[in-house]
Amino acid sequence: MFLKFRVNQFLKLSEIPLIHFYDFYNMVLSMIDDGAQIVHYLGFVENNCKKLMIVLRTIDNNDNNDNNLFIAITFAPTEYLAFTSQAKKFHLFEREIHEEFSINIQGHPQLKAVRSATTLSEEYQFYNITGDSVHQVAVGPVHAGIIGPGHFRFNCMGERVAHLEIKLGYQHRGVEKLICKSCFDITKLSNLMECVAGDSAVTNILTFSELIESAFELEKEGIITSDIKIIRTIALELERLSNHIGDLGALSGDVAFLPPDAYFGRMRGEFLNLLLLLSGNRFGKGLIRPAINFYKINLLDINYIEKKLNELLTEIKHVSELLFSTQEIIDRFEGIGVIDNKTALDLGLVGVAARASGVKYDVRKNFLPGYYSVLEKENKNITIQQRLSGDVWSRARIRYKEILDSISIIKNMLENLKSKTDYKTVEQSQDDSNFSSNYLLFKNKLQSKLLPSSAVIVAINEGWRGELTHLMITDEKSKIIRYKIKDPSFHNWSGLAYAMRDQEISDFPLCNKSFNLSYCGFDL
Amino acid sequence: MPIEMLERFDRIVNQRVNKLLLNRLEQGYRTTKYPNVDVNLSKPYRGRPEINFEADMITMKLCEENCPQSAIIANSEKKALNLGRCVFCGECERLSDGKFIHFTTDFSLATATQEDLVLCEENVIPKIEREINGKIRKLFGKSLQLRQVSAGGCNACEADINVLNTPFFDLSRFGIQIVASPRHADGMLITGPISKNMKLALLKTYEAIPDPKIIIAIGSCAISGGVFYESSEVVGGVDRILPVDLFIPGCPPHPLTTLKALIDYFSKY
Known part of the structure; x- marks a missing residue:
């Protein structure tokens, strides 16, 4: 009875099955039992009526690429028995719903506030273990x-x-409220998206852009050329590279082995400088906007990036060899902060942390957003990196493997750009003499369009931390009534808490770094 | 110890030392020669905006209306751009084709007062007057310990402060260090629009720093609330609750912007 749909598919609210809560409850649980994972579970108010919406994903582990998204809506009951009591992965989602819509969720082990100021008050009860x-x-x-x-x-x-x-909420800036409150201004919203989580600025703005593009059905009009997609994907991979490399260095620094820390720290900057070359900002802010890319790269830049990548690749390999063959590192990384495969699935972990525990899920391969579908056809897409031990060592090794993957697919994409014959003539868009008038026309055209009424769109991308998704619901007057951002950290903070069980407290910095989760992306 | 074991031990040590030395040789010395040698950032970098006060009114009005941060004022009496509000998104440059506002690659952006952040005909280039803080330079000129607090920051400003500790920028060669405890600090680097949930912790950190202390606001969020200026969940600029000595604009400021500001404001070197 759930509706099966694709990433970035435009759905009418009326198409989505509105199920009685009793059926909804049983069906969700049976799907979760069959291995479905939560993409979104949220409340929203439509026509003064509280509703709950769930988006689930099922991942095919047998390489048939039969990966699906399912969606359903139900009227929110005033109280119900917590999903969390049956499936741990609902834990934070239900706390969030309780906080925002004061639904009484019974049997939830820790029904506390997630982000609001009450998390700071004296009333907040920590979980206490008592004993001498x-x-x-x-x-x-x-x-x-x-x-x-x-x-x-x-x-x-x-x-x-x-x-x-783990008690968060300190960084709460009211992002989602701000999106719904402001009238629909693409420039403003884009700037805001880039500040949701600065280290995932590219992922957030890319996901937002894809969502808006499918809302206006721009993909069909052919506005989103493969050039635009390639540059976006390069930026996304550069963001992944810079962060993964920074993490490897910081992990090494956390166990007091300083040479890789210094070398990787410097190399991270080199990748940020490549992003600066693409976008004018070290975090890629300002590069991607719905339906347009402001900066184009010319042949000179392509050659420079290729040269730089080759240089850095050699250095990365050498420093990693040092890092991963050092006895102290092996000693301190192996068997620390272990999350086994079952726990990872139970908690619904995503991204590097999940793959290190043997979960085979990577949005780039499973849902093929943006240019990854082209890479897949050309057989140049990434392979999903997997390890089984689920410890700090695994999470570090997965990062290293993904660094190599990302460099190779950036090179592939640069090749694709170069192979276009007319590429030499493409200059920076600002040098275009009619640029500003064209841009104004374009902007006004986009701005004058109304968002589709009563619609739901889900966009997903693989950020460097893992699956990052945005969901937008509009009402019949085309106003955004709910905009939900879900950072991969929303799943993975619980993973960190689990990883620390039975560990020495002195291993906390190391475990924390091996997950490297977002505070602001969680707190919104 | 049997001779085989000794040999094996020897081999392992040699391999390890080789890898360490080879990497060290490959990496070489990477620290920038700045400030003794000028650094030029590449073209797309959006640094200090340049205003053309002679641009036609229609273009200026267009930019004023379309600025997502309401950072531009353009009327017959006054044409100004507030660097504290600006997030350097480049929208005005695109709309005016660079004829009204053009972003240069100059990374020198910091000022000591809010007023100096407003670029207008009387104040074209943001600068730090070296005379105004003789006392501070005397106290902290050769040794400055700072505590960083993120109060709603998106981690971009934080990350670009962090890189100042990498070998390329090497902040500590100027005697400036970022320390773990406010008790050890001479001042605070604040990022973020100060979320209401962080206000108390921020003020407590401030109180824990011994006098005399200095406050540096980094990034447009900490100066004016940045892209969150309309949110009811944030306080807005740092100077609404604490006295600020140094403003470093940007979203986030380039590490060189921060480095230059710290050197200009504090360093005796």
């Missing part, structure tokens, strides 16, 4: 490093962590 030998360690919100704020509460027995509770 148990003590608590409180860390944050202000941390020792240069990172976002969050509060970590450890219940420890000696050095051993029995339980870690």
Whole structure:
């Protein structure tokens, strides 16, 4: 009874099955039992009526590419028995629904606020383990490093962590509210999307752009040329490269082996500088906008990027060889922060953390968004990296393998760009003499269009942390009534809490870094 | 110890030392010669905006209306661009074809007051007057410890502060260090629009820093609320709740912008 649909498919609200909650409940649970994972589970208000919407995905593990998305809506009951009591992966989703729509979700083990100010008040009850030998360690919100704020509460027995509770919400800036509140201004919204999580700026703006493009059905009009898609995909991969390399360096630094930390730290900057070359900003801000790319690359840039990538590839291989063959590193990475395959699936982990625990899921391969479908046809797409041990070592190795993959597909895409005969004539768009008048016309045309009424669109991309998705619901007056951003961290913070069980508390920085999750992407 | 074991041990150590040395040789010295040698950033970088005060009114009005940050004022009396509000998205440059506002590759953007951030006919280039802070330079000129607090920052500003510690920028060669505790700090680097949920923690961190202390607001969020200026969940600029000594605009500011600002404002070198 669920509706099967594709990524970026334009759905009318009326098409989506509106199911009685009793059936909804049973069907969701039976799909979860069959291995479905949550993409979105959210509440929204339409015509003064509270509703719940769920988007599930099923991933085919047998390479037949039979991956599907399912959606259904139900009227929100005033109270119901928590999904979380049956499936852990609902934990944060249900807390969020409880917080935003005050639905009484019974049997939920920790029905606390996720982001609102009550998370800060004295009322917030931490999970306490009592006993003579148990003590608590409180860390944050202000941390020792240069990172976002969050509060970590450890219940420890000696050095051993029995339980870690992660309390976030400090970075809450009301992003989703801001999107619905403001009148639909593409420039403003695009700037906002790039600031949801600065380290995933490209992923967020790309997902937003794809969503808006499918809302206006621009893909059919042929506006989104393969050139545009290639540059977007290069930017996405550069973002992945810079972050993965930074993470490898920081992991090494966390166990006090400093040479790779220094070398990778510098190389990370080189990739950010390549993004600067593409977009004028080290984080790719300003490059991607719905239906348009402001910056085009010329042959000179292509050659420069290729040369730089080749140089860096050699260095990365050499430093990684040093990193992964050093005895102290092996000692400190192996068997630390283990998440086994079953736990990873139960918690619904995504991205690097999931693949390190043997979960075969990568949006780039499974849902083929944007230019990845072309790469897939040319047999140049990535292969999904997988490891089974689920420890810090695995997460580091997966990052290294993905770095190699990303460099090779960027090179492939640059080849594709070069093979176009007219490419030499393409210059920077700003040098175009009629650029501003054309741009104004284009912008007004896009802005004058109304968003489709009563529609739902889901866009998904593989950010460097994992699956990042946006969902938009409009009402009959074409106003956005709900815009949901789900950062991969929303799934993976629970993974970090699990990874710390039975670990020494001194391994926390290492485990934390091996996940490297987003505070602001979670807090929105 | 049997001789085979010794040989094996020897081999492992040699391999390890070789890898370390080879990597060290390959990496070489990468620290920038800045500020002794000028650095030029490549073209698409959007740095200090240049305003053409002679541009025609229609274009100026178009930019004023379309600025997503309401950072531009254009009327017959005044033409101005507020760097504190600007997120350097380049929309005005695109709309005016660079004829009204043009982003140069100059990365020197920081100022010591909010007023200096407003670029207008009387104030074309943002600058830090070296005279105004003689006392601060005397105190912190050769050693400055800073604590960083992200209060709603999106991690872009934070990441670009972090890179100042990499070998390329090597902030510590100027005697400036980022420290883990406010008790060890002479001041605070603040990023983000100050989410209401972070306000208390930020003020407590401020109180924990011994006097005299300095506050640096990094990024358009910390100066004016940035893209979140209309949100009810944020306080807005840092100077609404704390006195700010140095403003470093950008979204995020390029590491060189921050580096230059810190050197200009503090360093005796």
